[in-house]
Amino acid sequence: MPQPTETGHDLPPVPGSPDEPTRIPLAIEDWLTVIVMALLALITFANVIARYFTSQSFAWTEEFSIFLMIVLAMVAGSAAVARNANIRIEFFADSGSPARQRALARFGALMVFVLFALMAVLSGRTLYDDIRFGETSPGIGVPQWWYTVWLPVLSVAIAGRALGLFFRRGRQP
Structure with missing residues (x-):
């Protein structure tokens, strides 16, 4: 829970403070973030070593690193949404009565839901097209x-x- 200051503004939660309880543990996103970051570091390190000793790089590293960065952004976005730490204009989101703040938090969560549900549908269509037309990646030619x-x-x-998050904010007093 945020701590109010003398001026009435809320301080952000202290890092390491316990998360709100969720049905699906937030540790999933945390561990996926660690794994993806470790893979990115290992791939980049291996490519640097290969270039240093052979003057040539691995062809697949750039393509795979871009893919991992996208996965990292999506996984971190999921954790941010679950922790209600996504980007917002705090002047509007954190001002007003508690009922107004709760209503804005619920509205924001609902809009995030709509956006990513739409992204899931549209990217599902892209996935279908990739499979149907046998598209291959430009760098290394994998499907x-x-x-x-x-x-x-x-x-x-x-x-x-x-x-x-929408339902959790609805249950708040």
């Missing part, structure tokens, strides 16, 4: 759906986290 399958999956995860 493109290997990359695009994760966008609808992670969009559904973010939409689910937003829906959970």
Whole structure:
């Protein structure tokens, strides 16, 4: 819970403070973030070593690193939505009565849900097209759906986290 200051503004939650209880543990996003960051570091390090000793880089590292950065952004976005730490204009979101703040928080969560549900549908259509037309990735020629399958999956995860936040804010006194 945020701590109010002398001026009436709320301080952000202290890092390491316990998260709100959720049905699906937030540790999933936390561990996925750690794993993706570790993979990015290892791939980049291996590519630097290969370039240093052979003057050539691995062809697949740039394509795979871009994919991992997109996954990282989506996983971190899911954690941010679940923790209600997504970007907002605090002047509007944190001012007014508690009922107004709750209503704005619920409205924001509902809009995030709508956005990512729509993204899940549209990226699902892209995935279908990638599979149907046999698209391959431009860098290394693997099936493109290997990359695009994760966008609808992670969009559904973010939409689910937003829906959970919507209901949690509705239960607040």
